[in-house]
Amino acid sequence: AQKITQTQPGMFVQEKEAVTLDCTYDTSDPSYGLFWYKQPSSGEMIFLIYQGSYDQQNATEGRYSLNFQKARKSANLVISASQLGDSAMYFCAMREEMYSGGGADGLTFGKGTHLIIQP
């Protein structure tokens, strides 16, 4: 079974609109972290936001916020007031065993969502 599922292969959004990128995850580990990365056409991985499984509040970083619904195992990324420069691939990822056992495991990535912002 996939550990990270991103159900939107591509999205077109009008500039200045809010965008929600979906991500659901699957783990039995109580200690995990959820990450969102942006990858522009140049290829580098840009970290956007992080949410720990024990964090009580949803993470926010500027125009990015993470809608964390633990019971639903959902970690959607919300981008407010989208800009043309937001056009890129977006990846959701999870890291298990953050503070336990042998230490943090590697990242498991979803297949990504290609977001295109239209003027």
Next chain:
Amino acid sequence: EAQVTQNPRYLITVTGKKLTVTCSQNMNHEYMSWYRQDPGLGLRQIYYSMNVEVTDKGDVPEGYKVSRKEKRNFPLILESPSPNQTSLYFCASSLRYSGNTIYFGEGSWLTVV
């Protein structure tokens, strides 16, 4: 400046010619790993290392080798590259515990013809 440095950034090589992609970090991180990215598949882990002389296979290790002789370096070795190893490769590093800050290299575009 905290960084992960990969080399080469771009390489076109021929089938069977051994190559090494180097990765170096300057943050004294215990954990280092290699990923490959292919269209429609996202990033998949190739190998990882918890510390010096400790390495283990990730999800797609076939055709690759690694070593961790020093804490800062984690080279990826393709002994006999094949066209199906054409991909974008990323090296990453972090602390072993509380690894919520993960540093990625800029990526290495590898083409095997």
